[in-house]
Amino acid sequence: SQQGEEDPQALSIQEGENATMNCSYKTSINNLQWYRQNSGRGLVHLILIRSNEREKHSGRLRVTLDTSKKSSSLLITASRAADTASYFCATVHYNQGGKLIFGQGTELSVKP
């Protein structure tokens, strides 16, 4: 069963623009994580935000978490062609042990 629902399913932007992806979930979380997957490869962890945090930064990545709306967003600033990939949010829920549950993902295409 998948908790995260991501929006949009696909996003196409020009190099240098910002990309924003959203993730919503259904039940209370312990933490929320974002992963990236290049075509034909495994997933790579990008950033983790805990339920008591509201915003986190890592390089060109900014993640926000709104637990009242059960949603998170991932912002990639000054995008590059190399950022082209699928991005997934994954949640860990208090009532489901350490299970890591993924959303359906957003496919980002950055055109040079």
Added chain:
Amino acid sequence: EAGVVQSPRYKIIEKKQPVAFWCNPISGHNTLYWYRQNLGQGPELLIRYENEEAVDDSQLPKDRFSAERLKGVDSTLKIQPAELGDSAVYLCASSLGTEAFFGQGTRLTVV
């Protein structure tokens, strides 16, 4: 340090045949996951191990799928017999408790 290693990378089999996937997690990682990923979808959890114990296998189709993690290290996932709908990428991941580290996956094609 080596990451999560999976083999084989690709496998093509005929339906009704058995198939097995192998995963070597990062040394010291007590949590091991097997996921299945269909094209254009997110990974779907099949089974999660804490050391050698399967703590969550609710999504594993137990009539044809089995998994084991001997000595709490390497793990194998088996399908017998395979069906056309089992075609997917099978991902293994390991963790120390927070972020998960993924292998490259095994792409299974059932014909």
